[in-house]
Amino acid sequence: MNKRALLIAFHFPPQAGSSGIQRTLSFSKLLGRHGWEPMVLSAHPRAYGVQNPSQLAAISPDLVVRRPFALDTKRHLGFKGRYVEALAMPDRYVSWWFGATPTGLSMIRRYKPQVLWSTFPVATAHLIALGLHRLTGLPWIADFRDPMLQPSHPTSKRLRAIYGWIERQTITRCRFAVFTTHSALRSYRERFPEIDPAKFLVIENGYDEEEFGRLIEAATANAPAPSAASVSSAGKRTTLLHSGVLYDAGRNPESFLAALAALKSAGKIDAASLRVVLRAPGNIPATQAKVDRHKVGDIVEVLPPVPYRDALGEMLAADGLLLFQGTPFNSQIPAKVYEYFRTRKPILGLVDPQGETAQVLRNAGFTLSAQVDNPAEIGAALERFLPGLRDGSAYVASDEVIAGASRTHKAAQLARLFDEAAR
Incomplete structure (x- = not known):
């Protein structure tokens, strides 16, 4: 295969506690059946508060995976569970951006993928993809497992403003915005009426037949x-x-x-x-x-x-x-x-x-x-x-x-x- 895709995902084995790892993991295993060779840009496992090393066996031995520097602000830079909010903008894993951007550029130069794909949450994943897209011009598919801005989340006014900026940049610059539910898709079409409705699509979650x-x-x-x-x-x-x-x-x-x-x-x-x-x-x-x-x-x-x-x-x-x-x-x-x-x-x-x-x-x-x-x-x-x-x-x-x-x-x-x- 000469068609390659760079998948940017925080939730990936050995992270545990998020069903989101199964979405990225299944795409990394199954895209090859449809002519696309995936590679994954994830985070260093130290950033994961809960790990399940047994999940690593589910990763294909042929899959290229890079795990650059990343910290959890709450655990690594906080004290007794408290931390400075500015060090967790847009999320507690913002340090991932500093390692993932140069690592992503290196992967793009070496493997020459034709597309980028990133998945939210975590917001930093979209921030990394935004930077790589602007630096390389590669088309970008943005995956929203949840809506970014919700009525009750984020609660902080500063954080909502940052989320709003990342969300608008993502919706404006991505080639396609993919959601897991039709109600989320409808809400984004209503909130971004100036964007071509054809940009918004649904790919629901699913189950792994192999498992x-x-x-x-x-x-x-x-x-x-x-x-x-x-x-x-x-x-x-x-x-x-x-x-x-x-x-x-x-x-x-x-x-x-x-x-x-x-x-x-x-x-x-x-x-x-x-x-x-x-x-x-x-x-x-x-x-x-x-x-x-x-x-x-x-x-x-x-x-x-x-x-x-x-x-x-x-x-x-x-x-x-x-x-x-x-x-x-x-x-x-x-x-x-x-x-x-x-x-x-x-x-x-x-x-x-x-x-x-x-x-x-x-x-x-x-x-x-x-x-x-x-x-x-x-x-x-x-x-x-x-x-x-x-x-x-x-x-x-x-x-x-x-x-x-x-x-x-x-x-x-x-x-x-x-x-x-x-x-």
Whole structure:
């Protein structure tokens, strides 16, 4: 291949804690199938507060990866968690810019890529790409996993001004601006009416078929032979799983736990028939305190993070999957929803019906949902959801939905943009 693309991404293995690493990682593995040889400009691992070295095995040995100097202002230049705001403009990893710009220029001179691609967050990634674009004239595709300026973020007036400048420079100078949701795309078209609407496009997140294929193959190979003495499904304890971070606003499990408590008090569920797992919720002690407050600790387990592949395996093993996504996240779609589709498991969405996540679930055929902050509605939804899990009648994603959610499909979309930009 003589078509090369330079991918600029802060979130890349061994960084852990951000689903964003899977987007860049999958593009780095799959673009080659569509005629593009990727290379990655990331940050030195010292900048990552949480690391998962096992993810490094997922990087192709042929992939060119450069990791120039980078610090985390809070950890390396702060004191007891406090730091000077000016040293974290536009973000805590601004020091990455000083190492990444000359390293990026060196990569461009040596490998001669035809396009640049950068992904936000972190804002410094777009700042690096902006500089390389202006210095070299290479066409630039800017990826927005989230909108840069949101009503509640950033909160600092100075930081909002800097974000606004980077955002406008990016939208003005990039060849294409790519978003993961249609609502984000619409908001940018409304905010930048002077820009050609054709510049704005959507490439959603997706799942990695390679990872799922390995897990399914391993599970099949290790599965015990059927036995006449096997316990019947009627006596099986049903497992519900939520995998990922929870927040006090928008992804608060409080109402869900209240619904469980009410069903338990009414004798409709118990620890012998139902197990709920809240995996990697972020603040584990605070989440556990909510579970204890509602007296459902015999049903609900709050568990720490596990490596990515183990998390996928846990999704495949669960009977049903939970998705928390309330009003503050109406313009966002959690990346795991596409992985949920691929598991072919029933999904209960605790969502705002007006949000983009609710729309994606409806479009995929998942019609049963409840307001994330309405215990009565959640309880009623659970009463309809759980019997379907036990008798196998609950809806799962179709082959068509699963195929469209594959990251192979998303990489093909990005490769077509690279082709057009390079022309």
